[in-house]
Amino acid sequence: MEENSQQDEFQRDILIYFSIIAMMGLIILISHLQLKVWGIFLIVSIACVEAGILAYYFMHLMTKKKTVHLVLLLTVVVFLSLLFWPAWDVAYSPRTHSEFTTF
C-alpha cells in the first residue's frame, strides 16, 4: 500500500519536473518574440507559476501547517510593501535627468 503511494508520488514529481522544464522552455521562447512589456509580464508570471509549483509540491507547502503559511504570508506582505514603497516613490517623484541611473 505504502509502496504504491510512494510510486504515485514519484510519478507526480516526475510530471512536475517535466512541467517546470516545459515552462522554462516556454519563457525562453517568449523572450525571443520581442513582446516588450507583455513579454516581461508573461516571463515573470510564468516564473512565478514555476516557483509556486516547486514550493507547493517539492517543499510540501500543500501539507504544511498554518504556522508556515502565516510565516510566508507575513514575509510576502512585508516584502511587497518594501518593494512598492520605493517603486511608487520613483514613479511619482519628479526627477532631473542626472538622477536617472546611467548604464
Added chain:
Amino acid sequence: MQETEFIPYIVKPREDTGLYNAKFGIWLFLASEVMLFGSLFSAYILLRVGSFTWPVQSDLQNVPVGAINSVILLSSSIFFIRAWVALKADDIAKYKKFMYLVILFAFMFLGLKGFEYYQHFSHGEFPKTSVFMALYFLLTGLHALHIIGGILVNSYYAGPGMYLRARDKQWFINRVEVAGLYWHFVDLVWIFLFSTLYLL
C-alpha cells in the same frame, strides 16, 4: 540520557505549531532569505526602471548554459526527494547514491557558472563594467555561495554525519528533510534569477 529526552520537539511536532523545532527554524530562515534575495531583486527592478538605457540582457548572457544549469538544479531537487524517500524506507545504499548525485549535480552547476564567469571576464565584463553586470555578479555570486553551503551540508549528511542516524533515526530523517527544504529553495531562487537576469 539521549538529547531527544531533554530537548522537546526535535522529533515530534509541537501541538500548537504542528512543526518540530528544525522545521519551524528552517521556515523562519527561508523567510529571511526571501527578504535578502527580495531586496536585491527590488534593487534590480528600481535601477532598471530608473535608467534611460538598459542592455539587451540575452545578448550579454549565455542563455543555453543558463538553461542547462536550470535543468541541472531542478534534477538535483528530484534526486534529493528520492534520497529522502529512500532514507525513510531505510534503504541507506539508495539514500547515499541519490545524495551523491545531488552533490555531483551541484558541482556541475558551479562548474558551468564558473565557465560563464570566465566568458564574461574574457570579454572584459566585470562588476565595475555596468550597473547590470554589477547586479548580475552580485545576485549569481550570492546564489553560488548558497549552493556551496548546500554542498557542505549535503556532504555532511551523506558522509560523516551518518553517525547521527544511529542516535535517532527519525531525528536524522528530520534533519535531512530540513536540508532538502533549503535545497529546493535554492532551486526556486535560481528560477527567478534565470528569468530575470538572462531573459528579460
